[in-house]
Amino acid sequence: MLKDWISSKYLANNKVNDFNRKFINAKPFSHVVLKEFFIKNKLKLVLNALMKEEFTEKNSDLYQFKQTINDIKSADNNLLYEFYLFFSSKEFLDYINKITGIKINEIDMSGFIYGQSDYLLPHDDQLEGRKIAYVVNLSEKFTRKDGGRLQFFSTKDKKPFKTTKSYSPNFGNLVLFKVSDISFHQVEEVMSRKERISFAGWFHEH
Amino acid sequence: MNIKTALKSEILNEFLNLDYLNYETLTEVKKAFAKNSPNSIKLETFFKKEKYDLLLKELLKLKFKKIYSPEICSFSMSIISDEFSKLIKSEEFISFIEFIFDKKINNIQSESLIFEHKDYTLLQDNVKESFFEINFFFNDWKEEFGGYFSYFKDEELLRILPIHNSVTFVHLDEIQKFVKYINVYSGFNKILLVNLRI
Secondary structure (H helix, E strand, C coil): CHHHHECHHHCCHHHHHHHHHHHHHCCCCCEEEECCCECHHHHHHHHHHHCCCCEEEEECCCEEEEEECCCHHHCCCHHHHHHHHHHCCHHHHHHHHHHHCCCCCEEEEEEEEECCCCEEEEECCCCCCEEEEEEEECCCCCCHHHECCEEEEEEECCEEEEEEEEECCCCCCEEEEECCCCCCEEECCECCCCCEEEEEEEEECC | CCHHHHHHCHHHHHHECHHHHCHHHHHHHHHHHHHCCCCEEEECCCECHHHHHHHHHHHHHCCCEEEEECCCEEEEEECCCHHHHHHHCCHHHHHHHHHHHCCCCCCCEEEEEEECCCCEECCCCCCCCEEEEEEEECCCCCHHHCCCEEEEECEEEEEECCCCCEEEEEEEECCEEEECCCCHHHCCCCEEEEEEEC
16 A cells, blocks of 8 residues: 555665654654655645645634644545545554654544645644644645745753744655654744645544 | 822823813723723723824834744833833823722833734633733734734633724733734734733
8 A cells, every 4th residue: 555655765664764763863853854755646636636625714823724624534535535544554654653663553634725824833732642743745845935834943941942943845745743742843924825735633642 | 099180180181182081081981991891991092192103202212122932922022111101100190090990000010012023922821810901002903914912711802903092901800812923914014012011
């Protein structure tokens, strides 16, 4: 199943060990960005399917964006559901486990659209059972001027201090980071008229 | 100090729109404050025109310092100008506020604030305080910029948009406030205000 969805360059055994080292040693907390991780043409079809789903506006002190009304696991569209099945399969969870060294057995998944002026302010994502946060980027390359970067904070006394890593979205990237009491991150406001589209959620252990 | 004496005082007559120095009008303000949920009132054209212009000019001369605690807030802060201080330290103005709030005031904390693009404040968990807040605004603002003041208890109870020369009185009783993130549409616009906390 993995080879149906993941670029072949990510399936070599020694690669997985490299990514494991990168993940563990990353600063300011464990994370890795796997560029062009998915098979491009297939992911494009998934994106098309996602854009037909129903989104709702989410708005609070902490954020402003659009999110799919339902978790992708209840998607009616076959291809979207297949993507969910792949992402939640034992095989893929084992693969993620090899990269992160973290035990997981469940996922959740929503689709997100950040339009111009949408954002997500600093928070740590901590909630019972959440082990690894992930983002699958589905929009074409963002430049720095477009905003929309995923940014990680260094911490002082377990409080976020300043952003030390910023990742611009690019189609097909998979971002993984370990959820902990120091995993403070934000999604920078989208400044341009581009849309930042993604799947995101968590790998859990229950 | 007796409110009627305060309303006739030189200092209030020097600063405030005379409409608000009418005892009957102010009694209506007091009633409206108590009736609104949460207890709150907004008064427009609060200062006399010349005084407003002067207060704004003094406000713009202050040196502001950026306050950034990513999980809490981002804004710029300063002390208040001498001119503003003269008003809020006066017995007469304290009596004016006491009358609206129907409460004896012991201590006022004051600061000048600027909110601009990328600034915000976030709701904090488990904060249950009771205090009164007064905000004097020095510019107009559009809701699409973000930056509105949202008073919140499980849901939004009150939303305030800055209007130049307006003042809002709010009682935060187990209510929290946040300032919505100011987005790219704001351009170079800034929210300027003086905040009093009682």
